[in-house]
Amino acid sequence: MDDLDKKIQEALSDQDRELMAQFEEQGLLGQLGGLFQGKMAWFSVIIFVIGTILTIIAIYAVWKFVTVDTVPAMLRWGGLAWISGTSQMMLKLWSWMRMETNRSLREIKRLELQITRLQGH
Secondary structure: OOHHHHHHHHHOOHHHHHHHHOOOOOOHHHHHHHOOOOOOHHHHHHHHHHHHHHHHHHHHHHHHHHHOOOHHHHHHHHHHHHHHHHHHHHHHHHHHHHHHHHHHHHHHHHHHHHHHHHHHO
């Protein structure tokens, strides 16, 4: 926390501090849990399930790629591993971008709260 944050905290009442604590910066696990709250929670659950399935498919395809004997079969299993792995990574990127969106929204709400409190004083 820098000096400006300390000055803001000192200027707030106890009730304001409690309200501001709801909008404090979250850790990684808190942000991950935030994906499963709100209006987009159902979509995050679907993305999580699909990502898990794609990971299992990718691992199985890599195993089959290593164990098959013919080149055409290796190409098929390698292609499946690449496609499912890449798709799973895209879903993870969507989740990370959603976490950053939630973080930005939380900060905007915090600023709105501070502006509202300043107008009231």
